Amino acid sequence: MKKRRKNVTETVADTTPVTYMNPVPEGEIPMLRLTHVNYRYSAGTPFEVKALDDINLNIRRGRITGLIGHTGCGKSTLVQLFNGLNRAESGTVELDGEDIWKEPKEIGKIRFRVGLVMQYPEYQLFEETVRADIGFGPKNMKLSPEEIEERVNEAAAFVGLTPDLMDRSPFDLSGGQKRRVAIAGIMAMRPQVLVLDEPAAGLDPQGRHSIFSGIRDYGRRTGCTVIIVSHSMEDMAQYCDDVVVMAHSKVLMAGGRDSVFIRADELEGVGLDIPLVTKLTILLREGGMKIDPGLYTVDAMEDALCEAFGLPLYCDSPDGGPEKGGGRA
Amino acid sequence: MDDASTLERPVLIDVKDVSYAYPPESSDPRPVLSHVNMTVREGEYVAILGHNGSGKSTLAKLINLVIDDYTYAEGQILVNGRDVMSDDITEEEILDLRRSVGMVFQNPDNQLVATIVEEDVAFGPENLGIPQKELRQRVDDALETVGMTEYAQHEPHRLSGGQKQRVAIAGIIAMKPRCMIFDESTAMLDPMGRKEVVATMEKLNREEGITVLSITHYMDEAARADRVVVLSDGKIILDGTPDYVFDHAETMRAAGLDLPQCTAAAKYLKTRGVKLEGSLTSVESCAEAILKAWRERQRKEGACD
């Protein structure tokens, strides 16, 4: 069993100055702000493991933030602090400028405001129908049946569940559909922050795209702040605005994706898989070609290659692809 | 496929016109496989690519006779010349089939039986009735091959995903199979675990001479195989070397599969009239080809000036 420190009733605010924290534009209150957050497993025993070491981090509102790092780097522990499933040993977690543990008894409300989709969420489905399962969260919020119905339908639409599926048993659906039901279950709580731990794990490329683009559309349309934990740098590059890189229980980098991918060599240094395009940039630059460092999408790479080969750029696709114009640090 | 040495090798698995469907009364009675034909030769490293639900796992399970209901299976699967789908197959032949064609599954947790790593590795050969002395040797060798010797006495549930999967592989190697099927064995692993398992797969093929059939939807894994078979909606739509398959980007996309990013970028350059030589499957080979073409161009331009 995880030995959590049970004797912590009040975490002490650490007032030592923060050495570094990713900046937020002046006047903006970050959606989530973590200061001096520490967390250990099996604290006080010889098996003590430091999971989070003095984390200082801003998560900006309305943006999609990718959280990346190796297994065991502390990212899963971190996301459980966001909604108060775990409590930091020291340091503060602020949601919209307020300490989430100000009223420990009200922590349940925080969980509705910060929705967490855990890894392989399809294994938490239990209701008789898809509709009832998506409605489990809203029901716990003690909403009226009409309100629940409305939210369930809205969430189902966001993840692309068709109405004919709504009255089926969630256990009869395919793996990908189950995953969507589970994600809709959190969206239906209309959280201010949506946190997803590896939402596309085990899915094929098409499944990944549709899950990620669904999440991105949801973020864009509702203005919800989204945090995605993933191993895949390529997905991060494509779908996130900001990227936070964790290594050895610390925040290694945090900021806009351009600022992160331009430091590709550092990412490789801590053993993370950089996007293949970025890797290609590094190899081509080593070979003497003059290409911008830190390219991370195929489109940007294509343009850069045309330039290097002296070919005219032309817009081959009118819609411009998913992130035309971006992808260049 | 154009590799002559591969073509000369004897056929190990021959899938002939195989179709499979779930019973008509089930919720999804569409055919899972329809008229699939493919051969796997001794010592080959074949990747089977396909989206979820393309029938790739069903194919693997058919080969190993672990499908519950054969009522709606048609065609022939010859393993070592013996049709495993025929009705007169004996219990002994089934055991022999499973010994020579081992299978590693997706979820590393659900295929380890024992509470200690080495006992789990021994499980297969124990079932085969291998005498104790040889058993010890096989277990030690198998653990060594996958690089898990120092974990022999560990408990499986404390290992990482990649390590568990390597133990599962060792459990199959200890049965001394001729062929191993990896049924999306890397799908649930993190990048580190994936690398460990892919490296092990390659090692088994190149060093131990074991035929490898890797079912996956990761392009970079398929790119390392000798041959790639692409399945879509129960049909084989492409079958050839990675370069051949990646040349059909549109067909792949229609089957829900993407080219590796580096290959896509290099191919784009090709469509713009730049001549690229050699394989474009790995990032290193792409970089090499692009750089070569670029230097060529630089030289020509230099000559013009």
Place this chain on the structure above:
Amino acid sequence: MKSISLGQYYPADSVIHRMDPRVKVICAVAYIVASFLCKNFFSFMLLLVSAIILVLISRIPLRIVLGSMKALIFIMAFTAVINIFWITDPGAEPLFSWWIIKVYTKGLYHALFILVRIVAMIIGTSIFLTYTTSPIALTDAIERLLYPLSLLHVPVHTFAMMMTIALRFIPTIVDETDKIMSAQKARGADFTTGSLSDRVKALIPVIVPLFASAFRRADELATAMECRCYHGGEGRTRLRVLKLHARDFVVLAVMAAFIAGVVLINICGARNGWLYTMTIA
């Protein structure tokens, strides 16, 4: 990160740890039998002394052994008290008498005997089995000891296989329970407040997925086992071969001597009427 200790195995280097698990199972049974054979004060004292010696040679810290008894303290006290008040000795003068309650010397002795017997039984089983033998070795030993029964078509192997799989999957399932509970908490499930029926109801979102997943695991495991040529216990060989060493025979001999000693004291006691006396008449 999980440190679930099944069966409280305590790793240490002692003679008992190194013993063949089959011999340990036999010893544990023999020890329990011996504790029931004890009839008089001296045999019970021998039992107590042997229990202390067992703890000492097992190198298991005393506080751990005592700790395991804590859970049973109530039962022990209860049995002792019952014995004190229940046992009557018509021929003797009560030691203490109030209203209908009469306490006799015999009752006190009985209470003491019962306590010694319970303590010895706990120490015997925990020292021979749980603390010094890993669950897997124990399963192994039981399977082999029960082997003769399989000749009578008792599915001994199947039973042992079930135990092994259970041991293998308990940590996995515990882990999973933890995860599912967190996931449901994130959806606003509350497991800690409300009436008893509320709390039982709150467990449904945990139990249903847990069962679904257990069935899925069982299914996948069965396929994987089939693929690894599992076809029951017939013709199976084993990696781990249990071998009896000299020390195992020595332990068995000591155990036999101990039981003989208990029996001898009983016989002498019966002749000399030592039942509840502390003096050898």
